[in-house]
Amino acid sequence: MDYKDYYQVLGVEKTATKDQIKKAYRKLARQHHPDVNPGNEEAERKFKEANEAQEVLSDDEKRRKYDQLGADWQRYQQTGGARGGQSQGGGFDWSQYAQGGGAGGGEDPFGGADFSDFFSSMFGGVGGQGGGRPRTGQDYQAELELSLEDAYQGGPRTLTVNGKNLRLTIQPGAEDGQVIRLRDQGGPGRSGGPAGSLYITLRIRPDARYSRTGHDLTMDVPIDMYTTLLGGEKTVETLSGAVKITIKPETPNGTRLRLRGKGFPVYRQPGQFGDLYLRLSLTLPQHLTDEEKTLFRQLAALRQ
Template sequence: MDYIDYYKVLGINKNATADEIKKAYRKLARQHHPDLNPNNAQTEKLFQQINEANEVLSDPEKRKKYDQYGNDWKHADQFEEARKQQQTSGRNGGGNPFGAGGNPFGGGSFTGDDGDFSDFFSSMFGNRGGGGRQAKFRGQDFRASVQLNLSEVYETHKKTFTINGKNIRITVPAGIENGQEIKIAGYGGPGSNGGPNGDLYLSFEIKNDTSFIRKGNDLYKDVTINLYKAVLGGEEMIDTLSGKVKMKITPETQNGTKVRLKGKGFPVYKKEGSFGDLYLSYHIDIPTQLTTKEKELFEQLAKERS
């Protein structure tokens, strides 16, 4: 496997912080997403490398292994175990081919070319030809971000995404939240020597394309009513995500009055038929550009009230 410099892929240095890695990944993932660059094999390959780089560098343990072993970071535990076994063998009189330090990699970063393996590792992991028993390795997990509108996740629906050059059709459950992550088994990197594929983790970025504010499963909305309806009462048609609702405005409604519409909020994730509530806040529209007659009427009303 060719060595890939994940730091270079994300355009960061080796001392980058977790926040810097996250920002770099999000920027590049949006820029090179296959949906924005259809039928572009080069972009799809780069997008896959971006996800691979984020998968490794955003995980402190994986990053540590990558810094030490390079492209073969996934086999670090096996390498360490083999080294310990060989050291034990040396203490028992078998000799240590790695020298006093017991380090098969000479103390430096390991780039993963097949020619750099010792015969011992070749026989254990099957990296050279021959009759050695080949170990099976699970494929790498991938991570990708998906952008959806708030109105889209009000109902459960199926959607096709292009991830790492593959079209994946999944069911997006109603009520999924911004930043939520789901796992799609087997859609990560291919395994080695017959090992299982890795998994794909999708994180959702939900853009609010509505006039509502979402807080958990509840929705909030400002509603403007005219002065006369606020004073005298009446009816107002209110938009909800499930359709229009006729609301009764009680006489003498005050500015900032809040009302709750039970069950008219956002669906609860994976709880079919369960919804949050919708909270309305009334704001009274004061009339402007009054006619002479209207001013006289308001003045008359003011005298009556005084």
Template sequence: MEYKDYYKTLGVEKTATAEQIKKAYRKLARQHHPDVNPNDPEAERKFKEVNEANEVLSDADKRKKYDQLGADWKRYEQQGAGRGPAGGRGAPGGGGGFDWGQYTQGGGGGGSSPFGEEDGDFSDFFGSIFGNMGGGGGRSARPGAGQDYQAELELSLEEAYQGGPRTITVNGKNLRLTVKPGVADGQTIRLRGQGGPGRNGGPDGALLLTFRLAPDARYARTGNDLTQDVPVDLYTALLGGEQTVATLGSPVKIKIKPETPNGTRLRLRGKGFPVYDQPGQSGDLYLRLTIALPQHLTDEEKALIEQLAALRSPDA
């Protein structure tokens, strides 16, 4: 059985931080995801390899065991995997005193082979080191939880504001869910029972779904507050008036005071983004008024503006 270099699979150094591993995994998972590469066996194979590498390197305990194993792997091949006197495979812990059992979950007793069955979407190598290995040769009869799946769902800012039903495809299975209003970019929710099947009657794994919000040219979001630029014509800014503003919710009518300066901010309480999982609560909406100067002036308009400029001149 070939040793698998999980660091090489993710394209990171052995000294990589948890954040670097997470970033590399997300990039490769998106690149090779079956939804992006339908009917592509090679992409599916790479996707499974990436998930397996992340399953180990993102878990501190598993990563420590894997790092320890790396230094001893050649020793195992040379000493622990040799032929026994009867022509069969040598038992773990044999051959020069090498103890394979320290790396398996079930220990090294009982003379069981480290090469177990494939564990779900994971390789024999993974199952040998991190699978439910017992002393009876093969998998343990104890129940085990299924594998957790990871997926991402991209939403527009408006979709995140409104929430509602969505359908996603995970491992070829369509899953319908309801997105609660107010989700944030990078927020991850756990959907129990939507991961891999449990072993020996154990519970199914979960789906870890991460939301990705696309940038919006109209709004800037800070927490649950929104900021929106609102153009106001020069005459309304000078003389005052009312203006209707379109928002993610219903349109709002605002009053503009006479001689309103450019860049004035208005705060509309409760008109911002919904607070996640707290129905009826929302952040605030900030309107930044930007004065729009008139374009393509006629000769008559220019003459009137010149008269106004003369009236406002200090020398007048």
């Protein structure tokens, strides 16, 4: 039975806080989740290792016991890995650490289906093996991709996690990287404990028309030379519908116009919106005719 370095698995120091452990676990869980890596046995192995490491290091009692064992593990190996009682070779008493997986007779007490032999021998496996106090089930991680319009409008969405279809409602104004928690949709509890939670990270695809800064949006609006010089009106499509804007005569190229309340909804604050900024971009006529070139030369001469 090999020793498991749970700190190394998560890539954290032995002095890591619970928040640092949780952050490292979530990163690895997203990277190696079976839904992201279908059929990849190596990713599945790393996903299980991360789950196991988080199970131990996020629990004060398990972590204390694991840290205590770490100092004695070398003696355990030197004694040949005696499983029960006190070894004659080095005086290492494994029984003070081992829970016993509930096996009896000639069965291997180090067995375990979901966790490693090392974990099962120390903590009695999962699903109530070896008794113990009720424990909350494992938290799961998932991602949900949305378009900018989806995030603007909100509404119901269906997400499949571990073969289970889950329905959730996205509130208008959701942000990229925002995490939504669904209680009791994680792993099953142990020894009668509650199920874990499902943490869904929202990923909003970039939009070719708009750039977003907080609740505000910016978009480029092409304006022809004649409207720029003489003024006029132009219809602009926004996320909330068409808006007609007025262009003043001789408007400089790059001018920014502000449309109040036409930006992104403020999350969980109904009726509140950011602003939409229109950046006017001059477009020049192409493929001029001989007559048009003559007229432009006349205009240029008048300006000299």
